[in-house]
Amino acid sequence: MMKRAAASKKKTRIQAKNEQKILDAALAVFSQFGFRGSTIDQIADHAQLSKPNVLYYFRGKQDIYVRLLQQTLDHWLAPLSELDPDGDPVDQIVKYTMIKLEMSRKNPEASRLFANEMLQGAAMIGDVLKGDLKALVDEKASVIKLWADRGEIAKVDPYHLIFMIWATTQHYADFDTQIRSVLGATYNKDRCFLDAQSTITSILVNGLKVQ
Amino acid sequence: MMKRAAASKKKTRIQAKNEQKILDAALAVFSQFGFRGSTIDQIADHAQLSKPNVLYYFRGKQDIYVRLLQQTLDHWLAPLSELDPDGDPVDQIVKYTMIKLEMSRKNPEASRLFANEMLQGAAMIGDVLKGDLKALVDEKASVIKLWADRGEIAKVDPYHLIFMIWATTQHYADFDTQIRSVLGATYNKDRCFLDAQSTITSILVNGLKVQ
DNA sequence: AATATTATTGACCGTTTGGTCAGGTTTCTA
DNA sequence: TAGAAACCTGACCAAACGGTCAATAATATT
Numbered sequence: 001m002m003k004r005a006a007a008s009k010k011k012t013r014i015q016a017k018n019e020q021k022i023l024d025a026a027l028a029v030f031s032q033f034g035f036r037g038s039t040i041d042q043i044a045d046h047a048q049l050s051k052p053n054v055l056y057y058f059r060g061k062q063d064i065y066v067r068l069l070q071q072t073l074d075h076w077l078a079p080l081s082e083l084d085p086d087g088d089p090v091d092q093i094v095k096y097t098m099i100k101l102e103m104s105r106k107n108p109e110a111s112r113l114f115a116n117e118m119l120q121g122a123a124m125i126g127d128v129l130k131g132d133l134k135a136l137v138d139e140k141a142s143v144i145k146l147w148a149d150r151g152e153i154a155k156v157d158p159y160h161l162i163f164m165i166w167a168t169t170q171h172y173a174d175f176d177t178q179i180r181s182v183l184g185a186t187y188n189k190d191r192c193f194l195d196a197q198s199t200i201t202s203i204l205v206n207g208l209k210v211q
Numbered sequence: 212m213m214k215r216a217a218a219s220k221k222k223t224r225i226q227a228k229n230e231q232k233i234l235d236a237a238l239a240v241f242s243q244f245g246f247r248g249s250t251i252d253q254i255a256d257h258a259q260l261s262k263p264n265v266l267y268y269f270r271g272k273q274d275i276y277v278r279l280l281q282q283t284l285d286h287w288l289a290p291l292s293e294l295d296p297d298g299d300p301v302d303q304i305v306k307y308t309m310i311k312l313e314m315s316r317k318n319p320e321a322s323r324l325f326a327n328e329m330l331q332g333a334a335m336i337g338d339v340l341k342g343d344l345k346a347l348v349d350e351k352a353s354v355i356k357l358w359a360d361r362g363e364i365a366k367v368d369p370y371h372l373i374f375m376i377w378a379t380t381q382h383y384a385d386f387d388t389q390i391r392s393v394l395g396a397t398y399n400k401d402r403c404f405l406d407a408q409s410t411i412t413s414i415l416v417n418g419l420k421v422q
Numbered sequence: 423a424a425t426a427t428t429a430t431t432g433a434c435c436g437t438t439t440g441g442t443c444a445g446g447t448t449t450c451t452a
Numbered sequence: 453t454a455g456a457a458a459c460c461t462g463a464c465c466a467a468a469c470g471g472t473c474a475a476t477a478a479t480a481t482t
Binding site: 012013014039040041051052055059060061 | 468469470471472473478479480
């Protein structure tokens, strides 16, 4: 009789398993079609569950979407907080960039999920962007600014440097289709990411060198 | 009685006007929600026309979408063909980058339209990507490779340099929401693009310098 | 083994969606 | 200015959509 709704009781074996199946399916679907373009039926099919069964575990489409975003968001933004003010500036920036690139390779769907959310105006996570994300970026931007002021890296706007890193790395997940098409029939994923790695590193290292 | 379908007759005044109204509306809607997330009703509302009237000018939702993509595609990819093999390498690359950045500012919806199409797997323009786009990129990549081989710019993979330029510039259109949130309440569009311009230019110019 | 809880589903509901169509109105053309 | 062509719309349709619910099946607890 107890609805698993407000006060979270202990999760059953089946509940934990099925909720994760649904969230996995939802990631595949939402990351491709965005919130509005996705349907519960698609998610149910992908999770190999009936639609009513999906709605037994989640209150509705939006509930799935929000929970998925929450689950993915922290993990996706985490690396930035590891940018170490006491480390070697260029090393730290390059290391962060490479971690982000690796994430785009390992979990492109997460990247596309956020890309879709941004394109649709970030209706669901606008507050997080203006809150936690902004705070974290502000903090790390001031670290980068310090490095620049000290003359340890070139004088660049720290915010736009971060944007450039985000853009460059996430591009390999979000525009995967385009990249495959342009690189042609001989496309090889590992090769592509290795080339990306050396190109980005090279431009970033030289680009940040004090003149 | 003549259906405006196969052999294109002369366009009436009203036809030209309304088709453009519809395509303008479609750009606004499709660029935000992608093909699947958008509805004809939304487009009709935005164009201030009735739904049946929209379908009087276009055969269906997909017809609007494809015509819109075709109309926008050429314009969006054009600048790359102006990359001049006989110009100064760094100048040419920076100039191209700045044109792309300017396009992201002037026509962010076009950028988001393509971003959505890519995220959804480029079902409608996959052939164009593998055809015209690939051919153009191949051509210009070989130009950049020549510059690198001659030692006029740093040795970087030309394809990934182009990806980096696309990513960095389009980011300002596609992730506009995120950028606004992170830059906070004092956000100013002109200021943002000026800072972006100098940051990207700086990193690119130094990054491409021969060591 | 009996019982309480959790899990699952077919059938269903109201709404939205892409699209059609008959018929009326406006605009063009001779 | 009359007729032809182009334009526009209310009413409609079938399918897809988000979501509900009563009833049944599986599992856990005692």
